[in-house]
Amino acid sequence: MAINTRLTELLGIKYPIIQAPMNWISGADLVAAVSNAGGLGTLGPNAGQKVPSLDPVEVKRRLVAQVHKVRGLTDKPFAINITAATNPLYKPFADAFMETAVEEHVAAAIVIMGSPALYTAKLHDAGVKVLHCVTRPEQAIKAEKAGVDGIVTEGFEGGGHLGTEDLTTMTLVPQVAKAVNLPVIAGGGIADGRGLMEPSRSALRVSIWGHASWQHWKATLILNSRKRCSGLKVPVR
Numbered sequence: 001m002a003i004n005t006r007l008t009e010l011l012g013i014k015y016p017i018i019q020a021p022m023n024w025i026s027g028a029d030l031v032a033a034v035s036n037a038g039g040l041g042t043l044g045p046n047a048g049q050k051v052p053s054l055d056p057v058e059v060k061r062r063l064v065a066q067v068h069k070v071r072g073l074t075d076k077p078f079a080i081n082i083t084a085a086t087n088p089l090y091k092p093f094a095d096a097f098m099e100t101a102v103e104e105h106v107a108a109a110i111v112i113m114g115s116p117a118l119y120t121a122k123l124h125d126a127g128v129k130v131l132h133c134v135t136r137p138e139q140a141i142k143a144e145k146a147g148v149d150g151i152v153t154e155g156f157e158g159g160g161h162l163g164t165e166d167l168t169t170m171t172l173v174p175q176v177a178k179a180v181n182l183p184v185i186a187g188g189g190i191a192d193g194r195g196l197m198e199p200s201r202s203a204l205r206v207s208i209w210g211h212a213s214w215q216h217w218k219a220t221l222i223l224n225s226r227k228r229c230s231g232l233k234v235p236v237r
């Protein structure tokens with residue numbers, strides 16, 4: 001039975017579940033399996049690679065090949081991840097991810113870091129839906145103003161969490177859902193059916209993203225980021 005939400009309508013998927021991008025781990029096979037199962041698979045920046053390339057042209061060539069591989073395995077919608085960092089060293093890679101999404105007309109881009117205004121218009125012109133990742137409600141408001149189609153909230157529990165505050169999924173999601181009118185996707189620490197239900201109870205309009213393995217590594221990452229964040233204040237809103 002399909003579960004219809006604003007997100008499933010937006011993306012043309014059966015269930016409001018997104019497989020979060022995990023750099024090289026989320027390659028074409030995983031992405032196609034998730035999309036075939038009715039969720040939204042997402043290719044990571046180094047999707048399917050064992051040795052990353054430092055050449056943006058080669059990175060793009062590999063990503064395009066992964067997009068074609070997914071298309072050979074499924075006709076369902078899938079996304080690619082755009083790390084939209086603007087520093088001069090990283091920008092050529094960010095451009096390569098954006099150009100791949102545009103030229104290949106993928107269904108959606110999951111954008112992290114940088115300004116949500118940077119690529120949104122170009123992606124929309126190519127018919128690509130834009131989901132922007134945030135770790136604070138203020139970022140969600142900014143992304144909504146920039147015209148994105150949905151907000152991915154990533155709580156402090158998330159593997160490789162990018163934020164500087166330790167706002168947990170259960171505290172962040174309701175704040176973001178209150179702050180914006182867009183579909184909100186909850187991520188961070190969600191790994192099973194029970195976890196899937198909690199954010200939906202605390203805030204309507206919420207969908208799910210995440211990965212359900214790598215538990216040991218994730219615990220290490222969380223421990224490390226807790227150390228990094230100790231002493232910071234949590235904003236109250």
Ligand SMILES: Cc1cc2nc3c(=O)[nH]c(=O)nc-3n(C[C@H](O)[C@H](O)[C@H](O)COP(=O)(O)O)c2cc1C
Pocket residue numbers: 020021022023024025044045081112154157158159160161187188189190209210211212214218
């Ligand atoms: C091994 C690993 C690699 C990741 N790589 C990326 C990445 O390349 N891009 C990205 O946007 N998020 C990346 N993430 C974060 C995930 O997309 C997601 O936000 C997070 O895993 C969700 O929380 P969870 O780990 O509790 O499921 C990564 C996470 C892990 C565990």
